[in-house]
Amino acid sequence: MQIVEYKMVQFLMRLKKPYRFAESTYQTRPINILALKDELGNVGLGEVEAFQFPNYIDETQSECVRILNTRILPLLGSKKFDTPFEFSKFIDSTNGPYMARAAAEMAIWDLFAKRNGVSVQKLIMLALGRTDAVKPEVSVGVAIGIKDETSELIAEIRRQLELGYTRIKLKIKPKYTVKMLKEVRTEFPNQLMMIDCNSQYGLKDKSFFQNIDGLNFAMIEQPLAKNDFRNHAKLQAQLNTDICLDENIFNSEDIWKVINLQAGRVINMKIARVGGISNALALTTLAEKHGLKVWCGGMLETGVGRAFNLALASMPLFSFPGDISASDRYYEKDIVNEKFSIVNGKIRVPDTPGLGVSLNEFAQAKFNEIEWTKI
Ligand SMILES: [Mg+2]
Structure with missing residues (x-):
């Protein structure tokens, strides 16, 4: 599999109630969704999960996005990956923030699952060498x-x-x-x-x-x-x-x-x-x-x-x-x-091919506003 394009879309998630966490109170939470497109046109989604401020671990949303855009994603174009584990090894070698690497790696599991016509859940089971039934x-x-x-x-x-x-x-x-x-x-x-x-x-x-x-x-x-x-x-x-x-x-x-x-x-x-x-x-x-x-x-x-x-x-x-x-x-x-x-x-647990979720109308409109970047 080869990654040919990507896009990063930021959503400002509004919390129903302020969320107090250690020394911070959050009213909104910026979250970036990373989309990777493979050479067959499949799109895989991942999520940058770092908080806005470094009060959980020392990683922040904006820094993860910056490093993905400037250091990690530009490296993907020249590489081919046969399994999510191969991709994981590669992405770890970039030594970027954990939560930046995770966003790209999640999208890869979604892509591999879509390419194989199985759910992410089933793909993880198969990757573990398990052929028994998945939990619903x-x-x-x-x-x-x-x-x-x-x-x-x-x-x-x-x-x-x-x-x-x-x-x-x-x-x-x-x-x-x-x-x-x-x-x-x-x-x-x-x-x-x-x-x-x-x-x-x-x-x-x-x-x-x-x-x-x-x-x-x-x-x-x-x-x-x-x-x-x-x-x-x-x-x-x-x-x-x-x-x-x-x-x-x-x-x-x-x-x-x-x-x-x-x-x-x-x-x-x-x-x-x-x-x-x-x-x-x-x-x-x-x-x-x-x-x-x-x-x-x-x-x-x-x-x-x-x-x-x-x-x-x-x-x-x-x-x-x-x-x-x-x-x-x-x-x-x-x-x-x-x-x-x-x-x-x-x-x-979602059981349709890939991650099993689709962007809703509001998110899809925002997604469509952002251009794909060729790698
Ligand atoms: Mg905890």
């Missing part, structure tokens, strides 16, 4: 942003449970008290629930974690600083609750650090953060071989990124519900025609 749907969970009051938090959890989510993740920050989390647990004692700290705590907060250790959270995600494996290991040694690492994990060296230092027991795998689907499969396989649990995380995707997450999360490698929400969770208007709804805690 996956169990999903939802992430709830930071709230000021316990009552607000409880009301929001109740709302999400009513919508059908079976796993709740609470984003927390240091102003959350043990009392607050105890009240939540008293209200929902048996609910599958976890917390995500987005690197906002230090080892000095050890007693906070020890005091919530008995609250039956499924895991504590990324409590300590990005790239800090040693202190995560120190904290894990003193807790029964599993620590899940997110912001720390980019490549196999990071997985090895978790294994060797016992820095956690769970990995939140995100296609964007590890540079694409091929890497996500390789890292998940490595982690599971060494006894770590892995599940599929999310990045407030559009319908394009969501479809890739559903395909990945449906792989037999994953057993814990992923952070994949219904279409109407975050944005006033999505960019794809297909609606993803929660039924009994599950979302259907």
